Amino acid sequence: MWRLLRSSLLQLGRRGSPSLLPPGALGSFGVRPRTVSSNHAYSTGERNATKSTERFPLPKEEDLPNDIAELMKREEAKRGFLPNVLKVMSHRPVELRAFLAYFSAVVNKETGNLSMADKELIIVATSVANKVPYCAIAHGALHRMYSKKPVLADQITVNWKMADLSDRELAMLDFALAVCRADTITKEHFQKLEAHGFDREDAWDIGAISAFFAMANRIAQFTDMQPNLEYYTMGRTLREKEKTK
Numbered sequence: 001m002w003r004l005l006r007s008s009l010l011q012l013g014r015r016g017s018p019s020l021l022p023p024g025a026l027g028s029f030g031v032r033p034r035t036v037s038s039n040h041a042y043s044t045g046e047r048n049a050t051k052s053t054e055r056f057p058l059p060k061e062e063d064l065p066n067d068i069a070e071l072m073k074r075e076e077a078k079r080g081f082l083p084n085v086l087k088v089m090s091h092r093p094v095e096l097r098a099f100l101a102y103f104s105a106v107v108n109k110e111t112g113n114l115s116m117a118d119k120e121l122i123i124v125a126t127s128v129a130n131k132v133p134y135c136a137i138a139h140g141a142l143h144r145m146y147s148k149k150p151v152l153a154d155q156i157t158v159n160w161k162m163a164d165l166s167d168r169e170l171a172m173l174d175f176a177l178a179v180c181r182a183d184t185i186t187k188e189h190f191q192k193l194e195a196h197g198f199d200r201e202d203a204w205d206i207g208a209i210s211a212f213f214a215m216a217n218r219i220a221q222f223t224d225m226q227p228n229l230e231y232y233t234m235g236r237t238l239r240e241k242e243k244t245k
Contacts, residue, residue: 117147144235
């Protein structure tokens with residue numbers, strides 16, 4: 001799903017074109033949700049899980065830069081819903097552009113030995129360590145879709161060291177979590193990766209993903225970013241065409 005953002009990024013530099021969005025096309029995007037008790041911040045009730053944030057005002061559609069408004073329309077059309085991360089970060093359009101560009105650079109790169117399932121596994125494990133529901137749940141959904149393993153992300157959420165992981169995946173997460181915790185990185189960390197087929201460029205990729213999401217996790221925390229309800233069920237069952245393969 002995030003691969004689709006890369007094509008959208010190509011449009012971000014365009015200026016001056018009129019917005020294609022009719023008023024209200026993004027539903028509640030420009031409306032601040034009603035107050036929800038902080039005691040229920042982790043609730044999956046529709047009223048809470050679909051809210052984007054209450055701590056920072058969401059811009060009105062007509063106040064968005066044209067490229068951001070067009071990005072929102074494309075992403076909502078592709079998914080059937082608009083991820084709350086885009087809603088929340090549209091409060092700072094310049095930072096949203098930089099966020100998406102760096103995300104694409106470290107996650108959507110097509111070189112190296114990390115699969116998309118590997119990358120999403122790193123994101124889930126580090127987001128769980130940072131106690132951030134939005135990133136853990138959203139990327140848990142993406143991991144299920146890429147890996148075709150509907151239970152593994154849930155196992156990672158409980159205890160990654162006891163999850164059904166290969167030695168290679170364990171070594172990858174061990175390094176990612178060391179970066180996430182800001183541990184002192186030593187040559188032994190690299191040696192463990194090399195023993196499982198990762199080279200230094202792969203180590204950079206693992207570290208960069210962990211570091212980027214440490215930043216993303218903090219943004220999700222202080223903005224009170226909530227997972228969209230759709231993420232909870234995505235990728236949990238195989239589609240019919242996948243069952244017949």
